[in-house]
Amino acid sequence: MSATVIDGKAVAAALRATVAARAAELAFQPGLAVVLVGDDPASAVYVRSKDRAASASGIAARTIRLPAATSQAELLGVVRQLNDDPAIDGILVQMPLPPQIDTAVVIDAIDPAKDVDGLHPVNAGLLASGRSGLVPCTPSGAMKLLAHAGVPLSGARAIVLGRSVLVGRPMAALLTAADATVTLAHSRTRDLPGECRRADIVVAAVGRARMVGGEWLKPGAVVIDVGINRLPDGRLVGDADYESCAAVAGAITPVPGGVGPMTIACLLENTVLAAVRRRR
Numbered sequence: 368m369s370a371t372v373i374d375g376k377a378v379a380a381a382l383r384a385t386v387a388a389r390a391a392e393l394a395f396q397p398g399l400a401v402v403l404v405g406d407d408p409a410s411a412v413y414v415r416s417k418d419r420a421a422s423a424s425g426i427a428a429r430t431i432r433l434p435a436a437t438s439q440a441e442l443l444g445v446v447r448q449l450n451d452d453p454a455i456d457g458i459l460v461q462m463p464l465p466p467q468i469d470t471a472v473v474i475d476a477i478d479p480a481k482d483v484d485g486l487h488p489v490n491a492g493l494l495a496s497g498r499s500g501l502v503p504c505t506p507s508g509a510m511k512l513l514a515h516a517g518v519p520l521s522g523a524r525a526i527v528l529g530r531s532v533l534v535g536r537p538m539a540a541l542l543t544a545a546d547a548t549v550t551l552a553h554s555r556t557r558d559l560p561g562e563c564r565r566a567d568i569v570v571a572a573v574g575r576a577r578m579v580g581g582e583w584l585k586p587g588a589v590v591i592d593v594g595i596n597r598l599p600d601g602r603l604v605g606d607a608d609y610e611s612c613a614a615v616a617g618a619i620t621p622v623p624g625g626v627g628p629m630t631i632a633c634l635l636e637n638t639v640l641a642a643v644r645r646r647r
Protein backbone atom coordinates (compact mmCIF):
# COMPACT_ATOMS: atom_id res chain seq x y z
CA MET A 368 0.00 0.00 0.00
CA SER A 369 1.23 3.51 -0.73
CA ALA A 370 -0.21 6.27 1.42
CA THR A 371 -1.99 9.38 0.16
CA VAL A 372 0.17 12.38 1.00
CA ILE A 373 -1.79 15.08 2.83
CA ASP A 374 -0.47 18.35 1.41
CA GLY A 375 -0.36 20.82 4.31
CA LYS A 376 1.12 23.57 2.15
CA ALA A 377 -1.86 23.56 -0.21
CA VAL A 378 -4.45 23.37 2.59
CA ALA A 379 -2.68 26.17 4.47
CA ALA A 380 -2.56 28.38 1.34
CA ALA A 381 -6.31 27.93 0.87
CA LEU A 382 -6.99 28.77 4.53
CA ARG A 383 -4.79 31.86 4.34
CA ALA A 384 -6.71 33.04 1.29
CA THR A 385 -10.01 32.54 3.16
CA VAL A 386 -8.65 34.44 6.18
CA ALA A 387 -7.45 37.29 3.94
CA ALA A 388 -10.88 37.52 2.29
CA ARG A 389 -12.58 37.58 5.71
CA ALA A 390 -10.17 40.27 6.98
CA ALA A 391 -10.81 42.38 3.87
CA GLU A 392 -14.57 42.37 4.55
CA LEU A 393 -14.13 43.88 8.02
CA ALA A 394 -14.58 47.58 8.66
CA PHE A 395 -11.32 47.58 10.66
CA GLN A 396 -7.91 45.97 10.32
CA PRO A 397 -7.25 43.12 12.80
CA GLY A 398 -4.01 43.55 14.76
CA LEU A 399 -1.58 40.84 15.88
CA ALA A 400 1.29 41.46 18.30
CA VAL A 401 4.11 38.92 18.48
CA VAL A 402 6.51 39.25 21.40
CA LEU A 403 10.00 37.80 21.01
CA VAL A 404 12.29 37.73 24.04
CA GLY A 405 15.98 37.04 23.38
CA ASP A 406 17.75 35.97 20.21
CA ASP A 407 17.03 32.27 19.76
CA PRO A 408 17.58 31.87 15.98
CA ALA A 409 14.74 29.36 15.43
CA SER A 410 12.29 31.63 17.29
CA ALA A 411 13.45 34.61 15.21
CA VAL A 412 12.68 32.66 12.01
CA TYR A 413 9.20 31.68 13.28
CA VAL A 414 8.43 35.25 14.31
CA ARG A 415 9.52 36.65 10.93
CA SER A 416 7.33 34.17 9.06
CA LYS A 417 4.33 34.92 11.32
CA ASP A 418 4.85 38.65 10.72
CA ARG A 419 5.07 38.16 6.94
CA ALA A 420 2.06 35.83 6.76
CA ALA A 421 -0.06 38.20 8.87
CA SER A 422 0.77 41.21 6.68
CA ALA A 423 0.01 39.20 3.53
CA SER A 424 -3.44 38.38 4.95
CA GLY A 425 -4.32 41.99 5.69
CA ILE A 426 -3.58 41.76 9.42
CA ALA A 427 -1.57 44.59 11.01
CA ALA A 428 1.40 42.75 12.48
CA ARG A 429 3.54 44.26 15.23
CA THR A 430 6.67 42.45 16.42
CA ILE A 431 8.03 43.49 19.81
CA ARG A 432 11.64 42.39 20.31
CA LEU A 433 12.93 42.37 23.89
CA PRO A 434 16.47 41.58 25.10
CA ALA A 435 17.28 38.14 26.53
CA ALA A 436 17.83 39.73 29.96
CA THR A 437 14.24 41.07 30.13
CA SER A 438 12.77 40.49 33.60
CA GLN A 439 9.46 38.80 34.22
CA ALA A 440 8.00 42.08 35.51
CA GLU A 441 9.08 43.90 32.32
CA LEU A 442 7.52 41.24 30.09
CA LEU A 443 4.31 41.27 32.13
CA GLY A 444 4.23 45.05 31.68
CA VAL A 445 4.43 44.64 27.89
CA VAL A 446 1.66 42.01 27.93
CA ARG A 447 -0.61 44.29 29.99
CA GLN A 448 -0.03 47.18 27.58
CA LEU A 449 -1.02 44.93 24.68
CA ASN A 450 -4.09 43.72 26.62
CA ASP A 451 -5.19 47.37 26.92
CA ASP A 452 -4.32 48.36 23.34
CA PRO A 453 -7.54 48.59 21.30
CA ALA A 454 -5.63 48.12 18.01
CA ILE A 455 -4.39 44.69 19.11
CA ASP A 456 -6.72 41.70 18.74
CA GLY A 457 -4.21 38.87 19.12
CA ILE A 458 -1.16 38.48 21.37
CA LEU A 459 1.41 35.74 20.89
CA VAL A 460 4.43 35.40 23.16
CA GLN A 461 6.98 33.27 21.30
CA MET A 462 8.23 30.25 23.30
CA PRO A 463 10.63 29.24 24.69
CA LEU A 464 11.20 32.10 27.13
CA PRO A 465 14.54 32.71 28.91
CA PRO A 466 14.97 30.84 32.23
CA GLN A 467 14.36 33.87 34.48
CA ILE A 468 10.77 34.05 33.20
CA ASP A 469 7.97 31.75 34.37
CA THR A 470 6.10 30.83 31.19
CA ALA A 471 2.85 29.96 33.01
CA VAL A 472 2.72 33.38 34.71
CA VAL A 473 3.11 35.10 31.34
CA ILE A 474 0.42 32.98 29.67
CA ASP A 475 -1.94 33.66 32.59
CA ALA A 476 -1.41 37.42 32.10
CA ILE A 477 -2.64 37.44 28.47
CA ASP A 478 -6.24 38.57 28.02
CA PRO A 479 -8.02 35.27 27.11
CA ALA A 480 -9.96 37.15 24.39
CA LYS A 481 -6.61 38.01 22.71
CA ASP A 482 -4.90 34.65 23.40
CA VAL A 483 -4.55 33.56 19.76
CA ASP A 484 -2.19 30.73 20.77
CA GLY A 485 -5.06 29.24 22.82
CA LEU A 486 -2.82 28.50 25.79
CA HIS A 487 -4.53 30.53 28.54
CA PRO A 488 -6.25 28.28 31.12
CA VAL A 489 -9.59 29.91 30.22
CA ASN A 490 -9.24 28.79 26.60
CA ALA A 491 -7.83 25.37 27.62
CA GLY A 492 -10.80 24.99 30.01
CA LEU A 493 -13.34 25.95 27.33
CA LEU A 494 -11.80 23.38 24.99
CA ALA A 495 -11.78 20.69 27.70
CA SER A 496 -15.46 21.35 28.39
CA GLY A 497 -16.36 21.18 24.70
CA ARG A 498 -17.09 24.91 24.38
CA SER A 499 -15.83 27.45 21.91
CA GLY A 500 -12.79 29.55 22.83
CA LEU A 501 -9.53 30.12 20.99
CA VAL A 502 -8.01 26.75 20.06
CA PRO A 503 -4.21 26.16 19.95
CA CYS A 504 -3.02 26.57 16.36
CA THR A 505 -1.12 23.32 15.74
CA PRO A 506 -3.87 20.89 16.82
CA SER A 507 -6.45 23.09 15.09
CA GLY A 508 -4.38 22.76 11.89
CA ALA A 509 -4.05 18.99 12.34
CA MET A 510 -7.85 18.68 12.62
CA LYS A 511 -8.28 20.67 9.41
CA LEU A 512 -5.89 18.30 7.62
CA LEU A 513 -7.94 15.30 8.80
CA ALA A 514 -11.10 17.01 7.52
CA HIS A 515 -9.44 17.87 4.20
CA ALA A 516 -8.35 14.25 3.75
CA GLY A 517 -11.92 13.11 4.46
CA VAL A 518 -10.88 10.95 7.41
CA PRO A 519 -13.96 9.73 9.32
CA LEU A 520 -13.55 10.65 13.00
CA SER A 521 -16.80 9.56 14.62
CA GLY A 522 -16.18 6.23 16.32
CA ALA A 523 -12.58 6.04 15.02
CA ARG A 524 -9.82 4.91 17.37
CA ALA A 525 -7.21 7.66 17.63
CA ILE A 526 -3.96 7.77 19.54
CA VAL A 527 -2.12 10.99 20.33
CA LEU A 528 1.55 10.53 21.19
CA GLY A 529 2.61 13.36 23.51
CA ARG A 530 0.58 15.20 26.18
CA SER A 531 1.95 18.75 26.02
CA VAL A 532 -0.32 21.71 26.75
CA LEU A 533 0.64 23.11 23.32
CA VAL A 534 -0.15 20.08 21.16
CA GLY A 535 -1.01 16.68 22.66
CA ARG A 536 -3.69 17.60 25.22
CA PRO A 537 -5.69 19.98 22.99
CA MET A 538 -5.37 17.51 20.10
CA ALA A 539 -6.89 14.77 22.27
CA ALA A 540 -9.69 17.16 23.32
CA LEU A 541 -10.47 18.09 19.70
CA LEU A 542 -10.55 14.46 18.58
CA THR A 543 -12.79 13.59 21.54
CA ALA A 544 -15.13 16.46 20.62
CA ALA A 545 -15.27 14.99 17.11
CA ASP A 546 -16.45 11.67 18.61
CA ALA A 547 -13.22 9.70 18.17
CA THR A 548 -12.20 7.26 20.92
CA VAL A 549 -8.89 8.71 22.05
CA THR A 550 -5.82 7.29 23.76
CA LEU A 551 -3.43 9.98 25.04
CA ALA A 552 0.03 8.38 25.23
CA HIS A 553 3.24 9.73 26.76
CA SER A 554 6.69 8.72 27.94
CA ARG A 555 5.28 6.35 30.61
CA THR A 556 2.87 4.54 28.27
CA ARG A 557 3.46 0.79 28.22
CA ASP A 558 3.71 -0.98 24.86
CA LEU A 559 3.44 2.10 22.66
CA PRO A 560 3.77 0.08 19.40
CA GLY A 561 0.87 -2.16 20.50
CA GLU A 562 -1.27 0.87 21.40
CA CYS A 563 -0.52 2.45 18.01
CA ARG A 564 -1.37 -0.72 16.09
CA ARG A 565 -4.94 -0.54 17.41
CA ALA A 566 -5.44 3.01 16.11
CA ASP A 567 -7.12 4.22 12.93
CA ILE A 568 -5.48 7.64 13.42
CA VAL A 569 -2.00 8.22 14.86
CA VAL A 570 -1.02 11.78 15.81
CA ALA A 571 2.69 11.95 16.68
CA ALA A 572 3.74 14.98 18.78
CA VAL A 573 6.73 13.77 20.75
CA GLY A 574 9.84 15.41 19.32
CA ARG A 575 11.80 12.20 18.66
CA ALA A 576 13.05 11.76 15.12
CA ARG A 577 11.43 8.85 13.23
CA MET A 578 10.21 7.15 16.41
CA VAL A 579 7.05 5.72 14.84
CA GLY A 580 7.95 2.98 12.36
CA GLY A 581 5.67 1.39 9.78
CA GLU A 582 5.57 -1.76 11.93
CA TRP A 583 3.72 0.28 14.61
CA LEU A 584 0.79 0.93 12.24
CA LYS A 585 -2.39 -0.86 11.37
CA PRO A 586 -2.57 -1.09 7.56
CA GLY A 587 -4.51 1.91 6.23
CA ALA A 588 -4.09 4.02 9.39
CA VAL A 589 -3.81 7.81 9.00
CA VAL A 590 -0.61 9.40 10.32
CA ILE A 591 -0.54 13.07 11.33
CA ASP A 592 3.09 13.88 12.03
CA VAL A 593 3.45 17.00 14.18
CA GLY A 594 7.11 16.45 15.09
CA ILE A 595 9.85 18.69 13.75
CA ASN A 596 13.32 17.28 14.41
CA ARG A 597 16.65 18.33 12.92
CA LEU A 598 19.06 15.51 12.08
CA PRO A 599 22.83 16.01 12.56
CA ASP A 600 23.13 16.47 8.76
CA GLY A 601 20.67 19.41 8.94
CA ARG A 602 17.63 17.66 7.43
CA LEU A 603 14.22 18.14 9.05
CA VAL A 604 12.26 14.97 9.83
CA GLY A 605 9.11 14.18 11.75
CA ASP A 606 8.34 11.80 14.59
CA ALA A 607 7.26 9.20 12.02
CA ASP A 608 9.70 7.27 9.87
CA TYR A 609 8.19 8.55 6.61
CA GLU A 610 9.27 5.77 4.23
CA SER A 611 8.19 2.81 6.34
CA CYS A 612 4.99 4.53 7.55
CA ALA A 613 3.97 5.60 4.02
CA ALA A 614 4.26 1.97 2.93
CA VAL A 615 1.63 0.88 5.50
CA ALA A 616 -0.53 3.98 6.13
CA GLY A 617 -3.63 5.02 4.19
CA ALA A 618 -2.64 8.69 4.41
CA ILE A 619 0.26 10.62 5.94
CA THR A 620 1.43 14.20 6.41
CA PRO A 621 5.01 14.91 5.27
CA VAL A 622 7.62 16.86 7.28
CA PRO A 623 8.20 19.54 6.18
CA GLY A 624 5.02 20.57 4.34
CA GLY A 625 2.40 18.90 6.54
CA VAL A 626 1.24 20.25 9.89
CA GLY A 627 3.86 23.04 10.04
CA PRO A 628 2.30 25.40 7.44
CA MET A 629 -1.11 24.90 9.06
CA THR A 630 0.07 26.31 12.39
CA ILE A 631 0.65 29.81 11.00
CA ALA A 632 -2.53 29.74 8.90
CA CYS A 633 -4.53 28.85 12.04
CA LEU A 634 -2.83 31.67 13.97
CA LEU A 635 -4.13 34.12 11.34
CA GLU A 636 -7.57 32.51 11.50
CA ASN A 637 -7.60 32.88 15.30
CA THR A 638 -6.56 36.54 15.01
CA VAL A 639 -9.47 37.39 12.72
CA LEU A 640 -11.83 35.36 14.93
CA ALA A 641 -10.62 37.18 18.05
CA ALA A 642 -10.99 40.54 16.28
CA VAL A 643 -14.58 39.83 15.26
CA ARG A 644 -15.56 38.46 18.70
CA ARG A 645 -13.99 41.37 20.59
CA ARG A 646 -15.84 43.96 18.56
CA ARG A 647 -19.16 42.16 18.70
Ligand code: NDP
Nearest residue numbers: 505529530531534553554572573574593594595626627630
Ligand atom coordinates in the same frame (compact mmCIF):
# COMPACT_ATOMS: atom_id res chain seq x y z
P1 NDP B 1 7.00 18.58 24.48
O1 NDP B 1 8.44 18.27 24.67
O2 NDP B 1 6.35 19.65 25.27
O3 NDP B 1 6.16 17.22 24.77
C1 NDP B 1 6.59 16.00 24.28
C2 NDP B 1 5.64 14.91 24.72
O4 NDP B 1 6.12 13.69 24.19
C3 NDP B 1 5.55 14.75 26.24
O5 NDP B 1 4.20 14.57 26.62
C4 NDP B 1 6.36 13.48 26.50
O6 NDP B 1 5.86 12.67 27.56
C5 NDP B 1 6.17 12.72 25.22
N1 NDP B 1 7.27 11.79 24.99
C6 NDP B 1 8.61 12.03 25.05
N2 NDP B 1 9.30 10.92 24.77
C7 NDP B 1 8.40 9.95 24.54
C8 NDP B 1 8.50 8.58 24.22
N3 NDP B 1 9.67 7.96 24.05
N4 NDP B 1 7.35 7.88 24.04
C9 NDP B 1 6.16 8.47 24.20
N5 NDP B 1 5.99 9.76 24.50
C10 NDP B 1 7.11 10.49 24.68
O7 NDP B 1 6.82 18.81 22.92
P2 NDP B 1 5.70 19.61 22.08
O8 NDP B 1 4.37 19.00 22.29
O9 NDP B 1 5.86 21.07 22.26
O10 NDP B 1 6.20 19.28 20.59
C11 NDP B 1 6.25 17.96 20.11
C12 NDP B 1 6.87 17.97 18.73
O11 NDP B 1 6.04 18.74 17.87
C13 NDP B 1 8.25 18.60 18.65
O12 NDP B 1 9.00 17.93 17.65
C14 NDP B 1 7.97 20.01 18.19
O13 NDP B 1 9.06 20.58 17.49
C15 NDP B 1 6.82 19.78 17.27
N6 NDP B 1 5.94 20.94 17.10
C16 NDP B 1 5.54 21.22 15.83
C17 NDP B 1 4.72 22.27 15.58
C18 NDP B 1 4.28 22.51 14.17
O14 NDP B 1 3.87 23.62 13.85
N7 NDP B 1 4.32 21.50 13.30
C19 NDP B 1 4.27 23.18 16.63
C20 NDP B 1 4.65 22.74 17.97
C21 NDP B 1 5.47 21.66 18.16
P3 NDP B 1 5.85 13.14 29.11
O15 NDP B 1 4.72 14.09 29.23
O16 NDP B 1 5.63 11.87 29.84
O17 NDP B 1 7.19 13.78 29.36
